[in-house]
Amino acid sequence: MAYSDLKNxxxxxxxxxxxxxxxxxxxxxxxxxxxANIDAVIKISGSKIGQIIKEHSLNEINLITDxxxxxxxxxxxxxxxxxxxxxxxxxxxxIENEEVFHWLNTNIGYDAMQMGGQGGIVANVMxxxxxxPVYVHTASSPKEQSKLFLDLPNLKxxxxxxxxxxxxxVSKNNDIPLIHWIIEFNKGDQLTIGTDTITCxxxxxxxxxxxxxxxxxxxxxxxxxxxxxxxxxxxxxxLSGYQLLQEHLLNGESGIARIEESKKVLHGWRKNHxxxxxxxxxxxxxDATIRKxxxxxxxxxxxxxxxxxxxxxxxxxxxxxxxxxxxxxKNTHSSNLFNGMLKIFEYTGCPRVQLHMFGLYITLQKPGFxxxxxxxxxxxxxAATIAATKAGTGSINSKDVLLWSNDQKVSxxxxxxxxxxxxxxxxxxxxxxxxxxxxxxxxxxEIIAVPTIIIDKPITLVGMGDTISSISLVAAR
Numbered sequence: 001m002a003y004s005d006l007k008n009x010x011x012x013x014x015x016x017x018x019x020x021x022x023x024x025x026x027x028x029x030x031x032x033x034x035x036a037n038i039d040a041v042i043k044i045s046g047s048k049i050g051q052i053i054k055e056h057s058l059n060e061i062n063l064i065t066d067x068x069x070x071x072x073x074x075x076x077x078x079x080x081x082x083x084x085x086x087x088x089x090x091x092x093x094x095i096e097n098e099e100v101f102h103w104l105n106t107n108i109g110y111d112a113m114q115m116g117g118q119g120g121i122v123a124n125v126m127x128x129x130x131x132x133p134v135y136v137h138t139a140s141s142p143k144e145q146s147k148l149f150l151d152l153p154n155l156k157x158x159x160x161x162x163x164x165x166x167x168x169x170v171s172k173n174n175d176i177p178l179i180h181w182i183i184e185f186n187k188g189d190q191l192t193i194g195t196d197t198i199t200c201x202x203x204x205x206x207x208x209x210x211x212x213x214x215x216x217x218x219x220x221x222x223x224x225x226x227x228x229x230x231x232x233x234x235x236x237x238x239l240s241g242y243q244l245l246q247e248h249l250l251n252g253e254s255g256i257a258r259i260e261e262s263k264k265v266l267h268g269w270r271k272n273h274x275x276x277x278x279x280x281x282x283x284x285x286x287d288a289t290i291r292k293x294x295x296x297x298x299x300x301x302x303x304x305x306x307x308x309x310x311x312x313x314x315x316x317x318x319x320x321x322x323x324x325x326x327x328x329x330k331n332t333h334s335s336n337l338f339n340g341m342l343k344i345f346e347y348t349g350c351p352r353v354q355l356h357m358f359g360l361y362i363t364l365q366k367p368g369f370x371x372x373x374x375x376x377x378x379x380x381x382x383a384a385t386i387a388a389t390k391a392g393t394g395s396i397n398s399k400d401v402l403l404w405s406n407d408q409k410v411s412x413x414x415x416x417x418x419x420x421x422x423x424x425x426x427x428x429x430x431x432x433x434x435x436x437x438x439x440x441x442x443x444x445x446e447i448i449a450v451p452t453i454i455i456d457k458p459i460t461l462v463g464m465g466d467t468i469s470s471i472s473l474v475a476a477r
Contacts, residue, residue: 001436007409009436010451013381017406020382021399023477025130029234030474031227031269033137034262035214035241036120037178038145039462040110044183046085046191046200052107053078053193060194071095071208074103081206082193085185088202092180095210096250104181104208114462115148116180117214118240118281121463122470123167126238127155128399129386131474135234136167137223139213140175150397162222164232181208215244216251217258219265228268236277237269238470239302243283245290255290259298266301277370279304281469282311292318295348303370304352306469312340312355319347334360334417335424345445356468359414362421363448363472371476373439376448379476383468384410384452390467394459405453414451421449 001009053063062075063082071077071093077100080093095101115121123136132154138145141157149155149167157167187203209215226232242262245255270276280302285291295315299305307315309332316325321343328336337355345353345364352365361380365371371379388405390396415435422434425447432440432447440447 003412003415006415006435007412010410010415013377013438014385014406014410016378017382017385018403020378020475020477021129021402024126024475025132026477027131027235027474029133029135029232030126030131030236030238031135031137031234032119032123032126032238032470033241034119034139034217034219034239035117035244036123036136036138036145037116037180037211037214038148039114039116039182040179041112041114041182041184042108042110044081044108044185046185046189046198049078049081049085049191050193056107064193064196069093071100072097074100076100077104077208080208081183082191082198084204084206085189085191085200086198088187088200088204090204090206092207092209094215094250095208098210101179101210104210105179108181108183110181113144113148118283118463118466119238120148121466122238122240122281123155124150125386125396125463125467125470126474127152128396129402129471129475130154130399135164135223135227135232137220138167138170139218139220140178141170141172141220142175142177143171143173144177145175146170158220158223158226162226164226176213178211178213179209180211183208211244212250214241215246216249216253217241217245217255217262219262224265224268228272230272234273234276236279236474237266238279238281238473239266240281240283240466242280242290242294242298243285245285246287247289255287256293259290259293263298263301277304277473278302279306279469279473281305281466282307282315283465284311285314288318291315295319299348299350302350304354304473305348305350306354306356306465306472308355308465309337309357312337312344315344316340319344332357334362334421338362338421338424354469354472356465356472357417359411359452359454360417360421361450361452361468361472363446365446365448367441367443367446369446371473373441373446373448375476376446376472377438377450379474380448380450380472382475383471384450386471387464387468388453388455390464391455391458391461396467405455408453410451411454413454418449418451 127134151168184205354363
């Protein structure tokens with residue numbers, strides 16, 4: 001079949017998007033936990049960096065000397081920024097000193113504040129899609145955080161008295177703001193330090209993070225108690241935030257102990273709601289010990305997991321598949337990634353795993369899973385539509401814009417990746433119609449694959465994976 005005909009066929013498949021969006025309002029409750037924070041975004045110039053160095057008499061030698069990737073002083077903060085500016089790279093350093101946090105707030109500031117953290121982003125997405133109610137967990141809920149939630153009656157949190165109210169209206173005056181400074185810089189900009197002039201080779205960003213609660217996976221006890229209440233109804237739990245943990249935390253606690261504590265909390269939530277679906281968004285977990293522990297000790301208790309290409313490779317590295325991880329790293333295409341998914345599917349025993357890669361989404365699930373292959377495909381198509389809308393418009397904060405991209409056809413690149421997948425499945429399992437229908441079923445597994453809409457000049461890609469995974473699952477009705 002010619003690609004033009006395939007695009008038309010998939011265009012017809014995608015016609016279900018509006019119906020699936022309407023069905024999301026039938027979902028009776030969802031919990032989005034655990035991490036929400038404030039992303040403070042600012043564009044900074046080389047001249048502004050130079051001005052800060054001069055005004056605060058920062059030691060120029062220390063600013064260009066390599067050291068730990070952590071922020072314990074004003075100079076550490078500017079040192080990290082200069083490193084990223086000089087190399088055109090992106091790095092995230094943790095702020096370990098509260099005084100530096102206040103200094104950055106005063107001297108760097110921000111151009112805009114936006115919702116950060118997978119838990120917060122998913123909560124907003126689910127609420128605007130009509131899920132009612134959406135319960136969102138926050139480790140800290142000052143007014144600055146709560147005002148980043150959409151002002152919608154179906155989006156709920158717990159206030160200082162332990163009552164469930166609209167998340168937008170929560171204001172815990174004694175809570176601290178958890179801020180991730182996203183400090184962006186432009187290619188070609190210049191910074192002068194002493195007699196040296198540095199030219200930035202590539203536009204990028206430096207992230208300075210003050211988030212002591214999410215980095216130890218703090219769980220609000222009042223929220224946890226309310227979710228244990230049999231009167232609190234929900235069909236889904238979407239989990240995230242574990243990627244922030246380290247094996248050894250700054251306060252001396254164990255990251256593994258925090259995972260175990262969260263499992264006890266989840267047990268309390270789940271025991272009164274036996275028919276719900278629990279999904280874990282893997283995210284980029286840098287600490288290999290934590291990553292391994294999550295795969296071996298949490299994934300075996302969830303119904304579904306989601307990851308992107310890089311996160312898939314990270315998982316392979318800790319399940320004794322380092323050689324194949326390197327194969328995927330060198331040739332990151334659908335055939336290799338699908339074979340990687342099969343290894344993860346077999347190792348974890350998780351009933352449903354989903355990959356969101358550029359141009360293509362793939363879901364593997366066990367036969368008899370709660371969501372049928374056709375339902376999965378429809379949910380994935382709506383996710384692709386809304387993700388394209390987010391990329392193309394920069395915002396999905398109102399329901400009337402969610403289907404903005406619905407008149408666009410799937411990408412040629414997506415169809416190429418789907419063709420490669422179909423050929424691999426043909427070799428391993430036999431003839432299939434994945435290229436035309438996106439579904440293959442045998443006695444061992446169900447494969448659902450959807451080519452996506454690609455926006456040539458995206459306005460934003462922030463939170464895209466979280467949007468894709470959550471809608472793919474929750475809209476599959």
